[in-house]
Amino acid sequence: MASHPLHIASKHRQSWLSTFLTLGFLCFGLCLLFWNECCIIRAASFLAETMKNVVTLPSALSLVESNNGKLVHLSGVIYTDEPFVVNEYGIAVSAVKLKHRVQMYQWVQEHRSEYEDGGNDNITTHYIYFTDWKDKLINSSLFFIRPGHENPRKLPRKTKVFISERVTIGKFSLSSALKQKFNNFVIFTSDERPEQRHIKLHSGLYYHCHDVWHPEVGDIRIQFSYAGMAGEYVTILAKQVGVELQPFELPTGEVIAEIRPGSWSIKEMFHQDHSAQWGLRWTYRALGWLCVFLGTNCSSTFLYLLVCRYSNRTTPATSCLTSMKLTFSVSLSLFVISMSWLWYKPILGLTIFVAAVSPAIYVIFKYNLSETQKLL
Template identity: 30%
Template sequence: MRISSMNHIWSVVQTSYSRLAVGCLVLLLAVILLVWNETNAVQMTRSLDEGQHLVVPLASADAVAAEHDGKVVHVSGELVTSPPLRDLLYGVEIDAVRLKRRVQMYQWIEDPNEGLDVEISPGDASPLRPPAPSYSTAWKDKLVDSGLFSVPYGHDNPTSFPLQSEIQTAETVKIGNYLLSSEILETFTKFEPFSGDEEPSGGDVKLHAGMYYHTSDIFSPRVGDLRVQFYYAGHASTSYSIVGTLEGSTIKPYRSSGGQELVLLQEGTQGADAVLATHHKRASRAAWGLRLVAFTLLCAAVALLLPLLQVLACACGLPRDTGGGSGGRLTVSLAATLNLAVVAGCWCLDRPLLALMLGVLALYPPVKWGW
């Protein structure tokens, strides 16, 4: 590499130092994200494939199969919960895995961007002032600190909730005669709204549209008024299918040989293969989402580093417009090559054929354009 080329490279580094530094940081972040994502994807695939080989389908949920103690099992059946979940304050009761009480308070909120603009008359030399914030009221799940408002006077919010949101979980939940562990119960997060049939006796509580209002006027609430709504997850008598480790009469999350703990629970009556396939699809969607984010970051990094890369290409005897296209085309090509190379490296042990195909695709732009 000639001295003039070195001087040219050094000149680019000096004039674009900030841009190149940001580009290096973005590149590092993209590679770390990509490696982390692919490592997790590989681990998840290993665990699910291992579970598919180990799982023992149980013929019935009505009797505990003691001979399969310690094994990975699959069972389907209706949920049985006890005792019923209750909220005595509102007379609500339901047979379900979880009962959620959501409490909201009517409070002042500030919007700094929707105030009235300050008009400046022609010839007025005074500095431009930002618009004054606007204030409105809304139902909020958390306290809004009115002390932080630009104009707190006249917009005072309460400093605490007189009633707290909470989630109750049933003491005993079974599929047939198989008890589900507490770790599995925590995964019931698909909440559906419901309400009681009658207003609580006494007080100022009013039932309207499935919600309980602590207010004198439902249609004109005051700051500090409350409204409460109830939700349930995992209604009793609903059919579920699960793949997990059987310990005695309790089904616990499946733990792979690699140490990954998975809750493989699916609503409906499904076979073991279907349950595992569903979780494969979920993991794949999550992995592809992060791959897209990582690829976008790689494109941004290459775009920031492009001036230096072009100078290096010239110094190595390659044309400045390597790739025969625009900077955008070159950026995407380089980012794709890096992306595919990293993914191929992560999958080489578990999916060698896939890794080989990705490696060939990664080499396509350099071979085609003679990098």
């Protein structure tokens, strides 16, 4: 029996919220699925291009002119010409990078807002002042209460990162771009205490103050760390340009310049990258499908009302939306995924496409079969 038009119209007006929720969930879910598959395809294309262009060298001493301009994969020990020496602190270390981290003891302002009993318009702001070690200079002229909370106007020393002029691995030297890849800093101190009395060593930090336990505003402390210790065994993936290793740019626009501690084969390096991304990509797939499923649930009532408005019987589409929401959301998600893969891998894309439309074909076939049996 068909529903009364006024009853349908009333429910139709009540379903606009479901319509907006449907559009929101579906658009977000489908866009997320498409973007995620594009990222996977881009990574697969990147891997294929890399494997096609890479040349694995037997050792870091294998400097062959025919490899000039090619992507090379090699392992060896890194060396630097001269160690970093800071006599003031008794520091001497042979590494690719040396970092001076400088902190100053300063006034810090924090504020806390509270609502009074009179309502939201009555807000009281309390300012709290305390001292702490900070990497960046805090401008005390912006404080609400400036007297008694003045900070120095500039840092006596700044945080710096020093890079060794020449870094080699076997017969190859590293370009500036590759030296920047050493970012795993290790904190260290000298074996000797500083000779100057105003510099005190405590817990790996060099304090420029009279009393470590009671520092004054303006006192500084310095922490040293290095990255890429000389003698460390590393694996490098980069372009050979003469005797220098530089970043390699693929035709796709991707840039390859990778350094890892230890010995890694080319397959192991990419397998680790793939494993790290695998869980994240499947999480995005699950989230995308969930949004499509929620959108399907929100839209099922609205679409059912539209169909009933112009029909006196339940159609296969209505039946699919009401009793097979899970299958419909999976099919729609697979359809979007298949569209992403059709260009890159047509066979895989067509396989996913067939899996996406199979439930709909099954429902239509089942409906036509039941109609034929009724006629017979």
